[in-house]
Amino acid sequence: MSSNAAAPAATTNKITSEGVEDRFNELFHSSHVWIEQHWLQILIAIGVATGIYLILAAVKGWGSKLRDQAGDSTGWRTILGRTVAKTGNLFMILVAAKLVVGYADAPPAVDHTVTFLFTIFAVFQAAVWVRELVLGFIEKRTSADDYHGDAITSAMGIIRLFISFAVFAIALVVVLGNLGVNVTGLVAGLGVGGIAIGLAAQGIFADLIAALSIIFDKPFRKGDSIHYDGTSGSIEQIGLKSTRIRSFDGDQRIISNRNLLDKEISNNTRRDHRRQTFPIGVIYQTSPEVCSRIPAILQEIVEEHGATFVRAGFTGFGGSSLDFEVTFDNAGPDYAEFYEKRTVIGIGILKRFNDEGIEIAYPTQMTFTANAAGEAIDPYPASHPEQANDATANTIRGS
Structure with a gap:
């Protein structure tokens, strides 16, 4: 009995082609009745929505113009213009529809549909804006000419991939959560997967993070002369895993970014x-x-x-x-x-x-000759005859 009673409930929860068709028919019928009864309000709402869309389109065009006219490709004006220019047309349409659907007294089916679509596009549009702002900030921090064509060229591709994955993964979780989906298992799976990947590639990630630290914190740049652990040389290349240093004796020394940042570095160029x-x-x-x-x-x-x-x-x-x-x-x-x-x-x-006439000293030693009584005597009496005679007389008197 219990199994038979549960069977119809399970059947009604399944998504079937007939159920989807019924939902569309319901939406079409309610929309038809709504248009017949509120056509004036709908026309006014359409006009207002069109005005809102045109305003948003003008703002997007202003962002594109600001992006193209700014002289500094990494300035805040360019970053803001590029972010605004990334606004999607469908998002603008749904913003306009969401703002006026309440005024037109739309039926629940229409209201829920607009809210559903607006939630999806709004969350992913926000993810696009966040990605552009973060990437713009990173490019601004690494805008020094010393880095162009070096580590930043390789790093930006990886940074863009990581940031895109992170923001869109968060956006997906937010959308599913707002739609009533239980995302606990998804979040737990992403967490466990991230930990597993981190443990498997912790050495690579450590050097990569060290490379990003060099790019952002800028303790040294390409061409700088540095000294560490008795080694002196010029920075030749900053890579994602290692830094190449040309020593003053001509050798190229390669050291991992993590090990290099663990040392005390003297930047002679600064x-x-x-x-x-x-x-x-x-x-x-x-x-x-x-x-x-x-x-x-x-x-x-x-x-x-x-x-x-x-x-x-x-x-x-x-x-x-x-x-x-x-x-x-x-x-x-x-x-x-x-x-x-x-x-x-x-x-x-x-x-x-x-x-x-000031004489610079050098290591010297002076030797003094003395007799048995400790009195100093001239070791070269021939050069001082008078001293030699005195010494002879003293010797005779002493005898």
């Missing part, structure tokens, strides 16, 4: 100056008066050659010298210019010290 410190030692026989003039002399030499003087002064008593140092900056990141400036300043110091 220096506002380069600094050099010269240690200088003069002999201990240099007089205090001359030593007191050395910092001023060093400052004059640095400023004379166009560098920025930082400091100069005495630093300590060395094993073979009185130690001084001078520190100066050269504006800009250009290493070749800094190298040349360092050379001319070094030679200038040497020349000025020679002109001033």
